[in-house]
Amino acid sequence: GENVEQHPSTLSVQEGDSAVIKCTYSDSASNYFPWYKQELGKGPQLIIDIRSNVGEKKDQRIAVTLNKTAKHFSLHITETQPEDSAVYFCAASGGSYIPTFGRGTSLIVHP
Amino acid sequence: GAGVSQSPSNKVTEKGKDVELRCDPISGHTALYWYRQSLGQGLEFLIYFQGNSAPDKSGLPSDRFSAERTGGSVSTLTIQRTQQEDSAVYLCASFLDANTGELFFGEGSRLTVL
Numbered sequence: 145g146e147n148v149e150q151h152p153s154t155l156s157v158q159e160g161d162s163a164v165i166k167c168t169y170s171d172s173a174s175n176y177f178p179w180y181k182q183e184l185g186k187g188p189q190l191i192i193d194i195r196s197n198v199g200e201k202k203d204q205r206i207a208v209t210l211n212k213t214a215k216h217f218s219l220h221i222t223e224t225q226p227e228d229s230a231v232y233f234c235a236a237s238g239g240s241y242i243p244t245f246g247r248g249t250s251l252i253v254h255p
Numbered sequence: 256g257a258g259v260s261q262s263p264s265n266k267v268t269e270k271g272k273d274v275e276l277r278c279d280p281i282s283g284h285t286a287l288y289w290y291r292q293s294l295g296q297g298l299e300f301l302i303y304f305q306g307n308s309a310p311d312k313s314g315l316p317s318d319r320f321s322a323e324r325t326g327g328s329v330s331t332l333t334i335q336r337t338q339q340e341d342s343a344v345y346l347c348a349s350f351l352d353a354n355t356g357e358l359f360f361g362e363g364s365r366l367t368v369l
Contacts, residue, residue: 150297176356187259187346187360188298195356233298241286241350242311243358247297 146171148236150246158254163224165249167234168216174236177210177217178243182231191232192219224253257281259361261347267367268337276332276364278347286350287330288358289322293343301345304330337368 147170157163169177175196180188194201194208194217201208205224210217221228231250235243260279268274280287289301300314304324315321319337324330334341344365348358 148297178356178358180358180360185362187348187362188358189360190357193356235298237356240311241305242288242300242303244300245290245298247295 146174146236146238146244148234148244148246150234150249152249153247154250154252156252156254157224159224159226161224163221163228163251163253165219165232165234165251166216167218167236167246168214169236169244170215171236171238172212172215173238176237176243177208178235178237179206179208179219180233180235180245182233182248184230188233221251224251226253226255229253259347259349259359261345261361261364263364264362265365265367267369269369270339271336273333273335274337274366276334276345276347276366278330278332278361280328280330280347280349281351281359282328284349284351284359285327287324288348288350289330289332290346290348291343292346292363298346301332334366337366339368342366342368 150167178193181191182188207220231248234246237243285306287304290298302322303311319335322332344363346363348360
C-alpha cells in the first residue's frame with residue numbers, strides 16, 4: 145500500500161518568514177496530493193491540492209510543488225502570519241480514493 | 256446540515272465497555288470515511304463506504320471495531336470491549352466525487368478509555 149512520509153514534525157518560524165513542509169510517497173500510481181490544515185479542536189480542512197499532471201500550483205500565500213520522478217511534494221507558505229499556526233497534513237491517493245496521510249507538521253508562527 | 260456532524264464530541268468510558276460514535280455526512284455525498292487520530296500520530300484510515308458497494312474495511316485494527324452506514328447516509332462506528340489503546344480522536348469525512356477530491360471532515364469524537 146501507499147506510504148507517506150512528512151517532515152518536519154515541528155516547524156517554528158517568525159511572522160513574515162516562509163515555511164516549507166515536505167512529503168514523500170511510495171506508490172507511483174498515486175495521482176492526487178492534497179494538503180489539509182487542522183486547527184485546535186477542529187477537523188482537517190483542505191487548503192490546496194495538486195494532481196499529477198501539473199508540477200506547481202499557487203493560491204495567494206500558499207503553493208504546492210510536485211516532483212513525480214522523485215515522488216515528493218512540498219507545501220510552501222510565504223509571509224507567515226500567527227493565524228497560520230496549526231497542524232498541516234499531506235496526503236496521497238490514487239484509484240482507490242482512500243487518501244494516505246502523513247503524520248502531520250505542527251507549524252508555530254511567532255508574532 | 257452545512258457540514259459533517261459527529262457525536263458525541265467527547266466520550267469517556269471504562270475499559271471493557273462498548274462505545275458507539277455517530278457521523279452525519281453532508282447531504283448528497285456518496286462516500287464516507289472513518290479515520291483515527293492518536294496523539295502525535297497522523298490520520299489512520301479505518302473504513303470507507305461508497306454508495307451501495309461493500310465497504311473497504313482494510314484499516315480496521317481488530318475485530319472489536321465495526322461500522323455500518325444506514326440508508327446511504329448516517330454512519331455508526333462501534334468499538335466493543337474498549338481498551339486503553341483505543342483512546343484517540345475518531346474523525347469522519349464525507350466526499351462528493353473524484354472530480355473535486357476533497358474530503359470534508361467533522362470535528363471528531365474524542366474517546367478516552369480509562
